[in-house]
Amino acid sequence: MGNDSPGDRLAHEERVKYALQAMPSEDDISTLAARFKAISEPSRLKILFALSCGELCVEHIVQAVGGNQSAVSHQLKILKDNRIVKARRNGKQVMYSLADGHVMAMISVAKEHLNCND
Amino acid sequence: MGNDSPGDRLAHEERVKYALQAMPSEDDISTLAARFKAISEPSRLKILFALSCGELCVEHIVQAVGGNQSAVSHQLKILKDNRIVKARRNGKQVMYSLADGHVMAMISVAKEHLNCND
């Protein structure tokens, strides 16, 4: 034993205490994790980039990201359930768009992270 | 037929064209998706919140987020492989910390999204 000085050990315990205080509730963690999961599939991420240019109907999303209608529809449902995108009906078509600015903000930060090799 | 006016149809085709131009490369999409996936598990998200208070060794991460040593170690590997966290050895311990500010920035944006019911 004696791997830590007493001072170090105390500092570590303090850190754990702070970490526990900063921890969001289980509910918030679940919700956040679900949202990140929603945007963590390549096809769904493509859908978001497509929608970053403005609203699109399902058929055009299919054209923009590839894949088939059923798959895209399932993916849109996941994005909608997690409030990443929103939908409005326009006659026979359903127009999809990004739910709010936070979504693109998050993706922008991620893209920056991608570009700088830190 | 005749579901769209000719003007509308043109506008939609333009939108698809723009969407395709704005689309990142397959490689960038994959990398981004992998990073989002890395932070989309509740336990891994908890690890990031714990590390947002400063670096921690593995044992203390285990205390802060719950779970067992092996599971946490596997999760840390995923986070490290995706450059979400970084590690430095300190004697027998390995200290983990967030890779850079982008990570917390992304999580902060997500938390805002959580708080405002838009």
Added chain:
DNA sequence: CTATCTTATGAATTGTTATTCATATGATAA
């Protein structure tokens, strides 16, 4: 009404990912 266009959904299959257990590796102290 029927026919058609567009989107959504249930069920089955397939593919991925997390968790656990046992053990290996790396570092330090005696």
Added chain:
DNA sequence: TTATCATATGAATAACAATTCATAAGATAG
């Protein structure tokens, strides 16, 4: 050296998610 502490990893299982197919539902035109 051996003993111990701290972390990492491989392999198996178990849990979960994505994709496909077939079909249903919603909207409009005729």
